[in-house]
Amino acid sequence: MKRDKSNFFFLNLGHFFDHFLILIFATVAVALAVDRRVDIPGVATEWGLKYSEFIPFATAGFVAFGVFSIPAAWLADKWSRPGMIAVFFLGIGAATMLAALAQSPLQLGAAVFLVGMMGAIYHPVGLAMVVQGKVNTGVPVAVNGIFGNLGVAAAPLVTLLLIEFYGWRAAFFIPGAICFVTGIAYALFLRAGPDVEEVSAEKKAAIDAAVLDLDRKTLIRVFGIIFFTAAIGSFIFQSTTFALPKIFDERLAGFATSGSEVGMWAFIVFAIASIAQLAVGYMVDRYSVRYVFAFVAFTQTVFFALMLNLTGINALIVAVGFMLVVFGQIPINDVLVGRVAKSEWRARAFSARYIITFAVMATTIPALSYIHSSWGFTRLFLLMAAGAAIIFCTVLFLPHTRAALKSKETAAD
Secondary structure (H helix, E strand, C coil): CHHHHHHHHHHHHHHHHHHHHHCHHHHHHHHHCCCCCCECCCCCCCCCCCHHHHHHHHHHHHHHHHHCHHHHHHHHHHCCHHHHHHHHHHHHHHHHHHHCCCCCHHHHHHHHHHHHHHHCCHHHHHHHHHHCCCCCCHHHHHHHHHHHHHHHHHHHHHHHHHHHHHCHHHHHHHHHHHHHHHHHHHHHHHHCCCCCCCCCHHHHHHHHHHCCCCCHHHHHHHHHHHHHHHHHHHHHHHHHHHHHHHHHHHHCCCCCCEHHHHHHHHHHHHHHHHHHHHHHHHHHCCCCHHHHHHHHHHHHHHHHHHCCCCCHHHHHHHHHHHHHHHHHHHHHHHHHHHHHCCHHHHHHHHHHHHHHHHHHHHHHHHHHHHHHHHHCHHHHHHHHHHHHHHHHHHHCCCCCHHHHHHHHHHHHC
């Protein structure tokens, strides 16, 4: 039991680093851009690029974040899931340190590509390990998700603080080095005891019994809804998490006047929002996913519509609201995959879900650059409100998965 908890802790750290390290570039782009509005002492705009011109250099990294999830899942199923997580820690840490050595935007983009390639390992493999050996997966997925969200939250604040005190290269090197050392610790942990994936025959039977036995037509419909809503949700998630520092740079005029203040407010908003994931994880273990998902999507629509032209303190308050429901949506699709996919092909199911997610995220980066340079963020919030409304309509076609699961549990008893 103690070993299981230690492994879960490492998996949570992995989720933190995965989101933290891939988002360092988003804040470095704000700091190095010639059109930044906040004051960041001692930072020169050494490459003479605007924010919208920096963004495309992150595109390959986010493409890799999705594309390489399929070979990562295949290797994990054929070789070792814990072994792949060790490779993740070491690989993404080394790639992030390499980014600190970049001498041009192209070199920096190449390093971010490696960060994305190694970061692709985590979601299909780590999430399959999080739900391994568990019947009710909502809370474990949510707790793991909170660590990922804290990585998102910490990225702008820690990156801006490191930039202000030590320069932008340290913002890559120091977190990368810490992740690499964590990888060494995890590898030693794996060597020190039995296989962390071992599950008793009785427990495996109980878990298999909890997987919903859906007919082929319903199963295809559920996976279609999972993939479709994940695609739109990933556009919303990527837009909000990548652009929030710049949104605050523009919308909190007079309220946040320095880089550290922008980073602090972004951290506060992300940290508060991460709590929603635990609440949603608790609810999907007890109520129909359809109703929980519909409520979250509807609330997103309302907050994005409210945000269209807000500035100052009102923009900050509404930003907390929309990030709560953006983060709250994250565990829902993962819980659905866990309920309909058997253990032996669950990592590949997660990889299919995440290749769609991160492929959309990759296209979001250049789209975000175009939208910002052409219309600013007002048009972006309008698009996200429309996307959330489409998700709301789509999830109404989900079956009552919680009710079905309860029926199976009752029959098994």
